[in-house]
Amino acid sequence: MKARVHITLKDGVLDPQGKAIHNALGALGFGGVNDVRQGKYIELDLAAADPEAARAEVDAMCSKLLANTVIENYAIELVE
């Protein structure tokens, strides 16, 4: 079973990486951009076949390692 995890900065947390992309896009002539936020995308290939168990395991991974829950949100999506 595969899991897709999106890790994004919480609203209100400054995103210097997104700001840099925004500026670079402006410098390249892409003016019609109001805001840019950058997050992380992680694909996990899991041995677990049970969706409930897989979700619980990925949730533990996110809170222990993958995301900094003080400033980041995470969303888990299971595939197949």
Add this chain to the structure above:
Amino acid sequence: MKARVHITLKDGVLDPQGKAIHNALGALGFGGVNDVRQGKYIELDLAAADPEAARAEVDAMCSKLLANTVIENYAIELVE
């Protein structure tokens, strides 16, 4: 209109960041992980209201700045 862009390494391209996450998960006791791949996730808030125009603009942004198309694939998803 908002656009979500996923940038992932092409198959066959080594992913040292994913490998590091895999090892760290193993060290934390998460043994049931076969593979980890890390990508980027970018949210763009666009001024363009026309989906066709927005998609073409984001496609140009990806090929010019956001993605390294030699080693990375990108996927664009428009929201609202």
